[in-house]
Amino acid sequence: MRKMAMEFKFPDLGEGIAEGEVKRWLVKEGDTVAKDQSIAEVETDKAVVEIPSPAAGKVLKLYHKEGELVQVGQVLAVIGAEGEDGAIKKDVEPEERPPSVSVVGDLPTEEVVVSSSTVKRTNRDVLAMPAVRRSAREKNVDLTQVKPSGAQGQVLEPDLERKAAPRTVPKFDIYGYVERIPMRGIRRTTAKRMLESQQKVAAVTSMEQADVTRLVEIREKLKVTMKEKRGVNLTYIPFIITALVRALKAHPLLNSVIDDDREELVVKKYYNIGVAVAIEDGLMVPVIKAADQKTLWELAEEVASLAKSAQERKVDLADLKGGTFSITNYGVFGGTYGTPIVNYPETAILGLGRIMDAPLVVDGKVQVRKVLPLSLTFDHRAYDGAVAAKFLKDLVNLLENPEHLLMED
Secondary structure (H helix, E strand, C coil): CCCCCEEEECCCCCCCCCEEEEEEECCCCCCEECCCCEEEEEECCCCEEEEECCCCEEEEEECCCCCCEEECCCEEEEEECCCCCCCCCCCCCCCCCCCEEECCEEECCCCCCCCCCCCCCCHHHCCECHHHHHHHHHHCECHHHCCCCCCCCCECHHHHHHCCCECCCCCEECCEECCCCCCCHHHHHHHHHHHHHHHHCCEEEEEEEEECHHHHHHHHHHHHHHHHHHCCCCCCHHHHHHHHHHHHHHCHHHCEEEECCCCEEEECCCCCEEECEEECCEEECCEECCHHHCCHHHHHHHHHHHHHHHHCCCCCHHHHCCCCEEEEEHHHHCCCCCCCCCCCCECEEEEECCCEEEEEEECCEEEEEEEEEEEEEEECCCCCHHHHHHHHHHHHHHHHCHHHHHCCC
16 A cells, blocks of 8 residues: 655644744755654744654655744645655635624624625735634735635635735835844744733842952862863853852742732742843743752853853753743843843842942952942832842842852862
8 A cells, every 4th residue: 555645744842832933954855864854943932943754755845945934733844755746735624604693684704705806905805714814914924915725715824825925015114224134033032021021020120239359269260170170161150050049048039930820929949040041133041950959060060051052052942941030141241230121920030240340448448349230120029129138138248258159069
């Protein structure tokens, strides 16, 4: 019995992922592939993942060009044997609901059957299911320019692939020429997450500074040993994570998330610290799991490893989940103070500015010291400013006396 060609659809990767962007095809039409061989790199809103072939055979057809969005369930490729057809089979047409009826007769529904009239139509005049309309908006397809294939004249999902006619968008406004940059992948997700946080969090930012002169001296001495023995660059982040965990243990309300559905503050009894990493088109926040159980050296190695994976877009999806508190280091780019946005549903995030020389009064004398600016944004729904202020005070004390951070190490 002859084996039929297989339509390989973009799989559900979990984590709430509904779509991805085809970054690069690893095969071309006509290639022979083995089962589980990677055929494409697809960028989701969390990472770039390689998509393996579900079967061995010949690549008969590749759908979606590089740079195009593909929805979960849409056909990525057709894999079969020599001589088979790579065309997508028509989907089963959705069952049309009967028209509404009242005591005065039939009521018009929202959809209108496509007419052959020369009157100019709008998208609302086209017969299409809500899911198809949503897909058309995401693909920037004008439904009035799509030839329907449904039995009742309705536009189906495959019709959008055959006629992806983008709306004409001007490259200038009344003041001059403009450049339009699509918001895709991480940038698109970052924008959505930031907006969600601003809408759901009663954000307040408290600021402090820590005299980290002693910390700078200790780090300078230890980084040479770390580089020689472990091959890892010792940054300030492992010190800050260590201090942060101890401050969170003293002020547990900050190590929490808000459950809006149950209207509860969920205080975590474990310490998973998210570290924001700037990549080319946005931010990723890999999470250091069980940070309280790791030494300074282990933290340094894990921070370096996760940062590298994030920048290469190869970070595991599991490493982006489970955070209880986040930190963001804009000081590496020259920033000082800021108002970082809480990584919702967490209740707090710590912003780190650049370490700089500043005059401070020490033992009654003005001295030039190394100062680290700190900005703590917290959700005022979860706790008051007094709690945040006490947390910052203890954190500053730990950073200013770094010998305590090294006791267990």
